[in-house]
Amino acid sequence: MDSAPAAGRPLLRFLTCGSVDDGKSTLIGRLLYDSEAILADQLEALERESKRFGTTGEDIDLALLLDGLEDERQQGITIDVAYRFFATKRRSFIVADSPGHEQYTRNMATGASTADLALLLVDARKGIIAQTRRHSLICSLLGIRHVVLAVNKLDLVGFDKATFAAIEAEYRRYVTDFDFRSLQAVPISARYGDNVATRSASTPWYAGPSLLEYLETVDAERREAAAGFRFPVQWINRPNAEFRGFAGTVAAGSVAPGDAVVVTGSGTTTTIKEIVTFDGPVIRADPGDAVTLTLRDEIDVTRGDLLTGAKSRAEFADQFAAHVIWMKDEPLVPGRSYWLKIGPRTVPATVTSLKHRIDVDTGAHIAARTLALNEIGFCNLSAARPIAFDRYAANRDTGGFILIDRVSNETAAAGMIEFGLHRATNIHLQALNVSPSDRAMLKGQQAAVVWLTGLSGSGKSTIANALESKLLAMGAHSMLLDGDNVRHGLNRDLGFTDTDRVENIRRLGEVAKLMADAGLIVITAFISPFRADRQMAREIAAPHAFIEIFVDTPLDECIRRDPKGLYARAKTGEIPNFTGIDSPYEAPDAPELRLRTIGATADTLAENLIETLRERGIVH
Amino acid sequence: MSRRAALPPHLRQLESEAIGILREVAAEFRLPVLLYSIGKDSSVLLHLALKAFYPAKPPFPLLHIDTTWKFREMIAFRNATAARLGVELIVHTNPEGLAQGINPITSGSALHTQIMKTEALRQALDKFGFDAAIGGARRDEEKSRAKERIFSFRAAGHSWEPRHQRPELWHLFNTKLRPGESMRVFPLSNWTELDVWQYVVAENIEVVPLYFAKDRPVVRRGGVWIMVDDERLPLDPGETPELRRVRFRTLGCYPLTGAIESDAASPADIVTELRGARQSERQGRLIDSDEDSSMERKKREGYF
Numbered sequence: 045m046d047s048a049p050a051a052g053r054p055l056l057r058f059l060t061c062g063s064v065d066d067g068k069s070t071l072i073g074r075l076l077y078d079s080e081a082i083l084a085d086q087l088e089a090l091e092r093e094s095k096r097f098g099t100t101g102e103d104i105d106l107a108l109l110l111d112g113l114e115d116e117r118q119q120g121i122t123i124d125v126a127y128r129f130f131a132t133k134r135r136s137f138i139v140a141d142s143p144g145h146e147q148y149t150r151n152m153a154t155g156a157s158t159a160d161l162a163l164l165l166v167d168a169r170k171g172i173i174a175q176t177r178r179h180s181l182i183c184s185l186l187g188i189r190h191v192v193l194a195v196n197k198l199d200l201v202g203f204d205k206a207t208f209a210a211i212e213a214e215y216r217r218y219v220t221d222f223d224f225r226s227l228q229a230v231p232i233s234a235r236y237g238d239n240v241a242t243r244s245a246s247t248p249w250y251a252g253p254s255l256l257e258y259l260e261t262v263d264a265e266r267r268e269a270a271a272g273f274r275f276p277v278q279w280i281n282r283p284n285a286e287f288r289g290f291a292g293t294v295a296a297g298s299v300a301p302g303d304a305v306v307v308t309g310s311g312t313t314t315t316i317k318e319i320v321t322f323d324g325p326v327i328r329a330d331p332g333d334a335v336t337l338t339l340r341d342e343i344d345v346t347r348g349d350l351l352t353g354a355k356s357r358a359e360f361a362d363q364f365a366a367h368v369i370w371m372k373d374e375p376l377v378p379g380r381s382y383w384l385k386i387g388p389r390t391v392p393a394t395v396t397s398l399k400h401r402i403d404v405d406t407g408a409h410i411a412a413r414t415l416a417l418n419e420i421g422f423c424n425l426s427a428a429r430p431i432a433f434d435r436y437a438a439n440r441d442t443g444g445f446i447l448i449d450r451v452s453n454e455t456a457a458a459g460m461i462e463f464g465l466h467r468a469t470n471i472h473l474q475a476l477n478v479s480p481s482d483r484a485m486l487k488g489q490q491a492a493v494v495w496l497t498g499l500s501g502s503g504k505s506t507i508a509n510a511l512e513s514k515l516l517a518m519g520a521h522s523m524l525l526d527g528d529n530v531r532h533g534l535n536r537d538l539g540f541t542d543t544d545r546v547e548n549i550r551r552l553g554e555v556a557k558l559m560a561d562a563g564l565i566v567i568t569a570f571i572s573p574f575r576a577d578r579q580m581a582r583e584i585a586a587p588h589a590f591i592e593i594f595v596d597t598p599l600d601e602c603i604r605r606d607p608k609g610l611y612a613r614a615k616t617g618e619i620p621n622f623t624g625i626d627s628p629y630e631a632p633d634a635p636e637l638r639l640r641t642i643g644a645t646a647d648t649l650a651e652n653l654i655e656t657l658r659e660r661g662i663v664h
Numbered sequence: 665m666s667r668r669a670a671l672p673p674h675l676r677q678l679e680s681e682a683i684g685i686l687r688e689v690a691a692e693f694r695l696p697v698l699l700y701s702i703g704k705d706s707s708v709l710l711h712l713a714l715k716a717f718y719p720a721k722p723p724f725p726l727l728h729i730d731t732t733w734k735f736r737e738m739i740a741f742r743n744a745t746a747a748r749l750g751v752e753l754i755v756h757t758n759p760e761g762l763a764q765g766i767n768p769i770t771s772g773s774a775l776h777t778q779i780m781k782t783e784a785l786r787q788a789l790d791k792f793g794f795d796a797a798i799g800g801a802r803r804d805e806e807k808s809r810a811k812e813r814i815f816s817f818r819a820a821g822h823s824w825e826p827r828h829q830r831p832e833l834w835h836l837f838n839t840k841l842r843p844g845e846s847m848r849v850f851p852l853s854n855w856t857e858l859d860v861w862q863y864v865v866a867e868n869i870e871v872v873p874l875y876f877a878k879d880r881p882v883v884r885r886g887g888v889w890i891m892v893d894d895e896r897l898p899l900d901p902g903e904t905p906e907l908r909r910v911r912f913r914t915l916g917c918y919p920l921t922g923a924i925e926s927d928a929a930s931p932a933d934i935v936t937e938l939r940g941a942r943q944s945e946r947q948g949r950l951i952d953s954d955e956d957s958s959m960e961r962k963k964r965e966g967y968f
């Protein structure tokens with residue numbers, strides 16, 4: 045009954061790259077037009093618009109078929125990629141088109157992440173330029189393995205064979221260091237349609253296919269040599285007590301009932317019982333298939349786990365090296381905690397060290413301490429828990445990740461794992477005979493970290509001192525860490541830049557944890573202005589109780605008090621990066637306790653604190 | 665043993681991608697909902713949801729925003745579908761709009777859409793506290809949709825802020841929300857109208873019969889055929905409904921939805937017709953021609 049012949053080929057997702065005015069819009073418009081994706085009412089509108097805005101004289105201007113992405117950028121609308129669709133009798137296409145200059149790296153990377161082929165445009169009059177290398181580098185980094193070099197505007201060089209041949213030869217030399225598997229050069233005129241849909245009479249010297257013929261037939265499937273089975277578990281299907289299925293999309297390899305699989309991490313092995321689909325059980329699932337698996341044994345599998353073939357296991361580590369493309373206005377801060385999402389798994393992670401930045405125009409490695417928007421770096425990352433992964437070059441779905449800002453929830457970066465760092469896996473934790481809770485019990489208390497945060501001059505140190513005196517009087521064992529004091533010793537080497545502040549808090553968090561391990565009630569009095577860093581301290585302290593106390597004093601009151609005369613100096617610019625003056629303070633959203641200091645004495649506030657500690661069973 | 669093999673590879677890819685998106689929504693959000701508008705895209709979406717969670721039922725209800733001006737056949741189809749599949753269906757109409765007598769004829773299409781669709785949708789999402797709303801919009805529908813995300817972030821108050829959309833790489837979606845924020849999710853983003861119909865044919869999906877050509881009472885208005893679906897449509901002096909063999913390419917409120925003359929009487933006929941189509945789908949939709957870039961504006965206000 046289906047009158048439509050089932051197109052035999054899979055979708056082709058491709059990315060277009062080119063500098064402004066190379067004719068990218070004209071070419072995409074031409075492809076849509078020649079594949080008859082343009083409908084009569086759109087064509088009428090196009091003819092009208094061409095008369096008003098066209099750049100092509102009497103002819104219709106095909107570039108106008110596309111939305112004015114550049115204009116929208118000027119209106120402040122962020123567009124990273126526009127997707128267009130067309131189909132011929134032989135194949136369906138999805139075209140990813142990225143506008144813009146400043147945002148180019150981020151946008152191109154986004155478009156490239158789902159593309160299998162890049163259509164790279166150059167102007168025949170200009171040949172290969174610096175941007176051509178930049179585009180090729182990003183494509184290569186994102187794992188695109190097939191490239192079409194469209195040498196455009198050939199009409200403007202008299203359809204000259206030598207010009208085309210020289211550009212092709214230069215490009216082939218250029219890309220030897222990139223990992224491209226196929227490269228086809230096509231001489232075209234987007235404006236007049238030469239060699240776009242059909243071969244042109246103006247280039248009798250060109251024996252290759254037209255651009256569209258090539259795209260219709262190219263085999264750009266990502267087939268990784270001898271790839272093992274990979275199945276990230278996305279959703280647990282439990283309609284009733286009898287059925288327990290694991291839903292997900294096959295990321296590599298194939299699977300059949302009876303195959304042995306292993307849960308990465310726990311290392312538990314089992315066998316596939318059935319591959320369940322709405323249309324009935326199937327005997328095999330291949331890459332890209334969204335299915336539900338049932339297992340022979342009742343084992344512990346949760347969302348985010350990776351099932352692999354028993355003989356082709358994935359890597360499993362908490363430290364790894366990766367390329368990272370920074371996508372956020374605020375720069376990368378090494379040491380800060382971000383969410384890392386890889387497949388269906390999300391864990392806290394930090395960039396532990398930035399090895400270098402890559403100059404996208406030259407490919408050179410440049411030493412760097414941070415990454416700004418649109419910069420690409422190579423770095424080591426550390427995740428709070430080990431994760432299962434493959435090298436990105438081997439598998440995009442199990443080797444690509446995003447970093448998410450933990451406060452704003454913005455997508456901060458895209459990452460591509462290069463290799464796991466085994467250094468960490470060799471430092472095994474030593475099991476100790478006496479546990480932290482044994483030590484605390486001996487002291488008749490529970491260990492805790494009482495973390496006071498607030499502006500300079502808000503009263504943290506005064507309250508902390510009052511609290512510790514009360515604890516001493518009660519016979520509780522405590523230790524007070526004061527920000528200024530620690531900066532004289534342990535953190536003498538740190539300044540007040542964002543990066544140094546993060547490291548400052550990390551060290552203090554670790555020291556607080558060690559002291560809590562000793563069974564002490566640790567009181568800290570640090571400004572600790574960033575939410576993300578306090579969150580990091582909380583995670584470091586786990587499983588000890590972490591009690592965040594917001595010492596809430598309005599800025600003008602702190603300035604009025606100014607016990608150390610610091611605000612006065614900060615205002616004259618003598619102390620740069622001073623919290624509240626030229627560096628922000630992010631108040632806690634949900635502190636365990638909030639102390640409003642105006643109209644209260646340090647003694648009553650400390651008494652409130654003792655009450656909180658009693659409620660939590662830390663002191664009696 | 666299964667019909668999967670019959671699916672052309674590109675439809676199979678689109679199907680798997682959409683299923684993956686639906687599962688991600690179920691896994692990541694507290695309270696998702698599927699916006700069911702009764703059209704062909706909704707039919708496909710619902711079919712995909714049945715597939716994604718099989719043998720379980722989709723772990724979210726359907727929500728229909730009823731303006732009270734939908735074609736009668738649409739409402740009948742909606743009720744029959746929900747009953748047949750045993751899925752939960754929530755129907756919401758803006759009670760204030762209803763009380764004020766807002767309608768597409770005398771209030772004008774812009775106001776009607778604003779109050780009875782955009783406002784009503786916000787009301788329903790707030791009332792039930794849904795944090796993710798799955799819709800059937802496609803990127804090929806209209807120029808400005810070409811750059812829409814699959815997971816489209818909405819700030820508190822449902823506003824779509826173009827500056828705060830998140831880059832989408834691979835199939836990794838950033839689903840993090842703070843209180844009051846929400847997500848609109850479009851699993852059919854990468855489908856075209858032709859894909860949808862080919863899929864309807866291949867999977868034998870039921871759609872509202874209004875898509876198929878039949879003699880229907882219509883009047884000619886503003887260059888399109890408007891169906892006289894009930895007595896609420898006021899006829900101009902001298903205007904008499906005539907029977908024409910027409911069908912609809914999109915379905916909405918009947919006084920705002922133009923029919924096209926066609927002989928396509930089955931999904932397969934439609935596929936054939938589309939292959940030679942010379943009119944874009946939105947041409948029958950009156951709301952888009954109200955103003956230039958109206959879609960962009962409606963989206964900012966929270967229209968789907």
Ligand SMILES: Nc1nc2c(ncn2[C@@H]2O[C@H](COP(=O)(O)OP(=O)(O)O)[C@@H](O)[C@H]2O)c(=O)[nH]1
Pocket residue numbers: 062063064065066067068069070071099100107196197198199200232233234235236
């Ligand atoms: N002569 C000639 N002009 C072209 C060709 N392709 C594009 N152009 C013109 O080059 C200019 C820039 O093209 P456009 O498609 O807007 O470039 P984009 O910035 O890369 O999208 C326009 O004036 C086009 O008409 C071509 O093959 N030959």
